Structure formats: structure tokens, C-alpha cells
Amino acid sequence: MNQKNNISCAGKRGDQIRSDCYIELELKRSGGIKIEMKSKVESMYGDSIIAQLTEMCRFFNINHVEILVEDAGALPFTLAARFELAVKRLLPDLDKEFLLPMIDKNYSSTTKERLRRSRLYLPGNEPKFFVNAGLHSPDGIILDLEDSVAHSEKDAAQLLVRNALRSVDFYGAERMVRINQMPLGLNDLKFIVPHFVNVILIPKCESAVQITEIEQEVHRLKRLHKMKSASSGDIYFMPILESALGIMKAYEIATASRHNCALAIGLEDYTADLGTQRTNEGRESFFARSMVINAAKAAGIQAIDTVFSDVADMEGLRESVIEAKSLGFEGKGCIHPRQVQVVHEAFAPTLEEIEKAKKIVLAFEEAESKGLGVVSIGTKMIDAPVVKRAQRTIDLAIMNNIISKNWKIE
């Protein structure tokens, strides 16, 4: 960060950079707005870039400035985030925010029970990955403000993630943000809560108090931004346990808020905390994983497994998901889009499970239509949770294209 006197810069430059830009600002006493631009897309979007920057200068009341733009095809939401960052690095006390229009789809809310088989991590300061991530159909997309962002660029990622929450179409994936570890993470909330984030991931969580603090801040921000009370329950939390202490507090954390939707485990940090190595068979983490599953189920929320970090080993990933499923996990972290389909397939119910579920659902419907209070298959009574689980198996099978939506009439 080059910041002396009245010059600031933001963004990225160089031959390797794609879909991003570099901006340098120098405030002047006179001379109006002067823009020097080098852009890969100059003939197609040069005028549009100049119009956007001029509009932003006006918005921030900057009347005399020299602007250097080196653009490698940054989309408007990225250009806006980089420019705003350059302005704020120069004028840190400025509290105005330049907000792009919110796209309709990104007002969508989520539910506590939604499927969360896959969650795809995107580094929060790498806009080139944002726009196409949803096309790979993960259940959730995580815009990460934590480990994938360098300390010096935390402010950059906050603005970029804020703009992405408003402007980027994630094609139906749940919009998740991993904030920084507490207490730093509290400061991230104002960049995401007013912009309809669905789920907040809380890394290295070690106590219920941390959840409470976040919950209070979320409520304060919602009131401040007059977000409708009808949607007040819409932001959910997914604490990630990544330390021995966190694991020991698993149940306390899982039950700390009614907004918790899932409890996840992060094994890289956890094994480091134990002073051991992560292995493929995972004996060193068996206890921790079982603790997370038990705590989550006891609290009535989902249990979510860690990421699988070898992106080239699809067979290893598949096996790891099948193992996670057998332990009781319902989701897995993905660090590459190609992992998503493998994870979905491996979490999908087997043909045997589906056949059994079909029988149960049909028997239940028949009993209902006859007005019977009790459901049975043959001589066997069926409890309500069994029906619920069978219906979930069917839903999963449909979602994975194993059976048709119209399976009853086929």
C-alpha cells in the first residue's frame, strides 16, 4: 500500500492479472478530474469506465484529482470496489458508501433446513472467481474474508465482497461469507449484513459468547438499516470449530443462537492445535468429528465436514464424502468448482435407500388419504420422523437427477 500525503492506490496490476484493475489517486487543488487509462477493453468499455469513475468522483465530492487506471477487464462491481478503496485509503474518515444497485435475486432469503451438501470457498479479494462460481451449482458460495485474504488487503476484500453480494448472480447458491476470527470479525459485519448475506461463517469459534456478540451486532445493523422485520430471521450462522477448545465447547456453541443452522469442523487448524498431522484415514480427528456431529444433532442443526484439499484427487474426495456421510455429516467444503458435483453425487442416496423411502412416502400418503392416523407398511408401524427422513431421501434423489420429480406417476 503506497500511501503518502495525498496519493493512494488500490487493486492489482501486472501481466498476470485478469478481471481486476489497479487504481492510483492523487488529490489536487485545481485542474478538475484527469483520468489516465490503460485498459484491455478500452475500445469496448473505455467510455463506460470513464463515466463510472466520474460518477464516483462526484458522489465522493472529489473535484480535483488525477486518476490512473490500469484495467485488465474488471467488471463494474470490481472497478467500483477498487476505486472506493483508493478513495477511502486517502480519506479514512469518509463514511459514505458507493452502493451499486442490488439485483433482485440477491434479496432471496434462505431457510435453516436448506441442503448444504457443498459450500464453495472463494478468496474474497479475487473477483475473477466470483461471477462464474454459481454456474457449478454448489449449495452455498462462501466469499471469504479470513484466511485467503492478506492482512494488508482486508479492507479491499470487505468492499469487494459487499459489492458482490449486491451485484453478482450466484445462480441460486446460498450467499455465505466467512468473516474474520473474533473479535476482528465483528468489524466485517457492516459490509455484509445490510446486503442480504444468507449465512455467516464464524471461524475458529471457541465460545458461545462469540456467537452472542455476533448476533447482537447483526441485530443492531438490521435495525440501523431498517431491514424488514419479516426477514429478520433470515441471516444464519455456521460456527466452524477448529481448535481443541472449540471442540470441547461444541454443544454450548451449537445451542448459542436460534440462528445457528449448522456446525462445521476445520481440520487443518485443529490438527495443528493437537500438534499432529492430518492423515487420509483421519484417526487423529475422529473424536473431534464425532463431537461436532453429536453436538449439531443434539442442537437440531446440520453437521458439516471440513474441506478436501487435493483438487486433483476426485476418487479420494468421493471416498472422503462417503465416509463423512456414514459418520453423520451432511455437507463438505469445496475449494474447487469441479469438486461440487462429486460431493453431490457422493452425498446422494443410494438406490436401495430410495426404494425404501418411496414405499414409506407412498404408504404415508395412502394412510392420509384414507384418514388413518397410523401409517404402516405390512405389519410395521412408521413414525413421523421416519416419514420425514424418507421424504428428504426422495428430495435428495430428485435433486441429484436419480429419480424424476414425477416419480409417483412413472
Place this chain on the structure above:
Amino acid sequence: MKLVKNAAGRMVPTKINNQKQIPFKGVDKFRPTGSKAKPPIRTCIDFPEDGNKIVKNLKEALKKAGLKDGMTISTHHHLRNGDVLTNLLFDTVKSMGVKNIRWFPSASFPCHEHLIKYLEDGTIHHIEGSMNGPLGKFASEGNMKGIGVLRSHGGRYQAVQDGEVHIDIAVIASPTADPFGNANGMTGKSACGLIGFALADSEYADNVIVVTDNLVPFPCIPWQIQGNNVDYVVKVESLGDPTKIVSGTTEVTKSPDRLLIAEYVADFIEAAGIMKDGFSLQAGAGGTNLAFVLFLKEKMKAKGIKSRFMRGGSTKYLVQMLEEGLTDYILDGQTFDLEGVRSMRENPRHVNTSPFTSYNFHGKGNFASIVDVAVLGATEVDVNFNANVVTHSDGYLLHGIGGWQNCLYSKCTILAIPSFRDRIPVIVDEVTTLVGPGELIDVIVTERGIAINPRRKDLLVAVKNSTLPIKSIHDLKKEIDEICGGAPAKPSVNRKKVVAVVKWVDGSILDSVFQVYPRKNVILQKGGGE
């Protein structure tokens, strides 16, 4: 220069480089007539009885061939970006003080940047062949003396056969040759597989010079180029850089978005019922094109389906399909990697083809229209399915046409393209340069969905019940424009200065490439309020 509007609605010149031109009349609407061009009569008694046609160097050969100002010299591009010979050739032409050469390559590569100085000093008058990279920039900014002509591989054969281009001297880089002039590309340190792009040149040029860095005693077997058509043979130290002639290995793309496109392509081919026993396909060597073949391979194995032939651009992936019995034949137009070269050498089912068999407009039929499905790329496609493959959206020449136009005649032509590159939309209102008429382009596959040409009702019906993301091309375009921040502005070009023309496969002019005003940093002053 007089421009007229052709049948595609594009403004094209009626005369270029002092040759009268036919504006495009529509797909399959123009038939050149008369007799084919013919080389001069030659007699064996004028050639050495011992069959030894070796002359001491290239300069000597050019001198004997009667090189003079204004002649046409042809070369082929099988050495790709490893080609050293063409640069050496023009160094020699320059040293002989000859000017205004028409260079007629089957394609050019970035390694030919060396030739810019000869375009500047008048040694080369203009290029009729692809203009890529630095040559493309040079030509696009209006620096070439004559007007460039871009043709497809089939169109190049057509131009030679119907006399549109008369080759005075063909210089044929030959990885292996004998003193009689028999030559092939299969062995030798500069092996490139085949040299089919030089076939027309060897048959129609007034003078044919074979240049090799691997001279073998007569006979050189197989003779992909027949010595009976060859005037002189020259031995040189090296034709080129083997590491750039064929890649050691070609790899599929790792980009998740490109892989998604490739997966959709394979899904589409299956869902549309194209993938059935005995089908045929054309695949290139681009990362996405390699990847779709791999996805298709899994589907073929799962269903026990075998293809009759695959056309390439051969790579190790096609070779694996041949060796695993998933296709009966590879009909190969150019070999991209070492595995392809090996297979062509060892496997009689890996067959050497040329633009004559595959693409020629004046053939009595050609292979292109027999192929069930061709998967190609493009720089831009418009909402009428017209496509561009030669210029970038900023107006600069970027690629040659290759066999692309010819392949459009396949039974199902699929363009597998990203919906935008960085911020540049690939689906646009109107293509910057028209290279492929929309009536021949059936399907656009992007990572954001698949658009089927409304003319292909059969395909629309075939995939109606699939789970594929079928969208209208207008919806796709709208989605992309929203991401990119509106439709892109058109490049700033000089509509009065044509720098190159794009020929259709029949020799008529489909579109013009105009001079681009060079990019410069924009510095704007806006007075601010106090």
C-alpha cells in the same frame, strides 16, 4: 476504393490488389466456371536422369526458379510456431533484392514477426493467409502495402484450383525428403506428422522447391509430396524448433468454466441423439475441444458406442480413442503432439488427409459435410448465429480461419465458447467481422447455457426433455450484457480503408477488415465545480 454491399449486408471491395472480386452472393449461391488452373508442361528429359535435384542452397534454388519482383511464394504452416525456414526464405529473398512478393502461406504464426521488416521495406507486398499476433497488429493498423486476404484451408485450395491465386514458387518445408523430392512429415528431427497443406502448392505451382533437414536416399517412403512434382531439393541445417513444431504433450483445460462448457457439449451430443454407433466427429486442439472428447469418451464407453471416424487435429486423446477401439479411423489434417506423430507413423488407421479430401470447394464432394458433429471455437457470435473467428472485438486481426469455415458444413456445428472473456462479451448484436454465416451454425454452448439456432427445429425437439440449460440466444446475450455492464461499444475503425478481406469458401468476399485506429492512453480533462 469502391465498396458494395454483399448478400450478407457487409461492405466489401470489388477490386483488391488489382484483382477483380466477387461479392458474397449467399451460401451455395456462387459457382466459379471454366477449367481448372494448370501448371506449365514439364518434361522429364529436362531433369537429372539420376534423380538428384539437389541444389546447393535456397538462394540458388530461388535463382533457378526465376524469382523476380511481384511473384507469389507459398509456404505451409505444419511447422507452426517452430518455423524457422520461412524467415530464412525471406532473408534470402531480401538479399537478392527482390521486391513486392505476395506471400501465400497456409497460415502464419507469432514466430513470423521477423517478417514485419520485410513488409515495411517492400520485400513483401502483402499476405494472403492468416495474420496473427504481431503480423495481425501490423496489418490491422493499416501498415501493409497491399490488402491481406484471409481464406479457409478449403478456400486456399479453391483459389489455387480456379486460378484466383497463381503460385510462382512453392517452398515446401519437409521434415524428411530424398534427392528426387519425395517428402513427408512423419520422421526426422522436425517431424510434424503430415504436410498435406502443401499438396495443392506441389501440384499447381510453376516451381516447387523442397527444403529438408533430413535428407534420405531415394525413395522417401511414404511420399506425402511426390517428387515428380518437385523441381529442386535443398538441404538445410534445421527447418525449425522441434519443441514448437509439435508440443510434447497436449493437455486438456484445467479451467472449471471451460470444463463445464466441454461437459455441456458432450451432454448435448448425447441428448440430441448424435452419439450413436458409427457416428463421426471433428475435434480441434483447443483446451475445451480436447476436454469435450474426454467427456464424450466416458459416455461412449458406458453405452458401448463406437465412432466410424474422427477428424482432427490429432492429439494423444484421439490416439487413445483409436487404440482403445472407440473409433475405427482418425482422418488427420494436422498433427498436434508427439503421440499423434507416432500413431500416424505406426497405425494404418491413422490416416493422412489434405484440404483436397477434406475441404476443397472444387472437389466432387468433400469430407466436411459427411461429419455428424463439429465442435469449433469463435471470437464472437451474434444473435443471428453469425460468427467471427478472425478479429477481436476491438477490430484487430487475431486468428486465421483455418478449416473453420469448411467445418461449418457438418451436420451439426457446435461453437463451444465462453460467454465472455474478462469483460468482453462473446455474444454480441453484430459480429465485428463476418466469417461464418449463421445459417450454417447450429448450436452455441457456453458455461451459462446452450442456444440452438431456431432454424434447427429438429435439434430443439431432440433435447426438449433433457436437463440441459437451453436458452434463447437473446436471453443469453441479455444475461452477459448485465454482467459486463451493458453491450460493448464498437471499435473505432476507418471505414474507408480496407486492410484485409475475408473470403467465403467459394472465393467470394464475405466481409472486410478495416483499419483500426491504434490504441493510446486516454487522458481526459473534466472541469470540476469548486
